[in-house]
Amino acid sequence: MPFAEIGDHATRIRLHYRTDGSRSRPCVVLSNSLGTDLGMWHAQVDRLAADFFVVRYDTRGHGQSDSARGPASIEDLGRDVIALLDFLDIRKASFCGISMGGLTGQWLGAHAAYRIDRLVLADTAAKIGAAAGWNARAAQVRASGMDAVADNAPARWFTPGFIDREPGKVARMVATLRAQDAEGYASCCDALAHADLRESAGQITAPTLLVAGEFDPVTTVADAEWLRERIPGARMSLVPASHISNVEAEAAFTRAVLDFLLA
Numbered sequence: 583m584p585f586a587e588i589g590d591h592a593t594r595i596r597l598h599y600r601t602d603g604s605r606s607r608p609c610v611v612l613s614n615s616l617g618t619d620l621g622m623w624h625a626q627v628d629r630l631a632a633d634f635f636v637v638r639y640d641t642r643g644h645g646q647s648d649s650a651r652g653p654a655s656i657e658d659l660g661r662d663v664i665a666l667l668d669f670l671d672i673r674k675a676s677f678c679g680i681s682m683g684g685l686t687g688q689w690l691g692a693h694a695a696y697r698i699d700r701l702v703l704a705d706t707a708a709k710i711g712a713a714a715g716w717n718a719r720a721a722q723v724r725a726s727g728m729d730a731v732a733d734n735a736p737a738r739w740f741t742p743g744f745i746d747r748e749p750g751k752v753a754r755m756v757a758t759l760r761a762q763d764a765e766g767y768a769s770c771c772d773a774l775a776h777a778d779l780r781e782s783a784g785q786i787t788a789p790t791l792l793v794a795g796e797f798d799p800v801t802t803v804a805d806a807e808w809l810r811e812r813i814p815g816a817r818m819s820l821v822p823a824s825h826i827s828n829v830e831a832e833a834a835f836t837r838a839v840l841d842f843l844l845a
């Protein structure tokens with residue numbers, strides 16, 4: 583499993599990543615949501631790799647990537663992507679991020695436009711939730727570990743129908759969440775507490791697709807509409823799913839992303 587060493591001697595972390603497809607193709611980077619890892623893209627990878635060089639990575643504090651010491655910021659997460667592209671010698675890539683990954687994408691689109699080809703912002707918002715909620719969640723996992731957030735994750739992530747129909751997929755996602763490093767997860771809750779990209783949404787110049795789950799109570803269709811109205815020329819696609827829409831509506835999600843990236 584490859585790792586990219588990024589940062590200087592004071593900030594160095596190892597970022598776990600994986601590539602699929604031929605390097606000769608255009609690159610697309612896939613960025614996971616809070617409490618998941620690069621495995622969340624399982625249903626998309628083979629199809630995307632037929633047309634793209636697919637780079638997936640575990641956001642810092644998640645999966646096999648290191649956590650930096652102390653709270654993270656969305657800028658840190660965005661700079662990690664730039665460092666990963668530098669490490670892989672890729673000048674420009676398309677980027678697709680879910681929820682927290684979508685915030686990373688918004689930061690990249692506004693602050694590193696020269697590295698971004700097309701942008702897919704999925705199941706996300708310019709500001710997700712309220713700082714008090716994220717601070718409470720960070721404190722909870724720091725004090726008690728991951729079980730408290732893992733036990734009720736299915737109801738936050740998926741519709742009741744999907745939870746009934748696909749217990750295996752739901753159980754795998756919950757197991758990944760339960761296994762996360764509590765400090766790494768908490769440091770990304772810290773990033774979410776402070777993340778407010780409402781001011782910079784209008785600075786995004788890359789062609790952008792918003793993907794929203796019709797039944798998502800966390801980052802709603804209205805949140806995606808808000809971004810669509812402010813990002814010049816942005817398009818939007820609704821998929822029949824709750825928050826983790828690439829898992830719940832895998833075919834519709836893959837189709838929407840491919841149609842946009844290949845247009």
Ligand SMILES: O=C(O)CCC(=O)CC(=O)O
Pocket residue numbers: 614615616617680681682683710735738800825
């Ligand atoms: O999914 C994310 O990246 C942020 C929103 C979230 O944490 C959903 C949840 O687990 O409650």
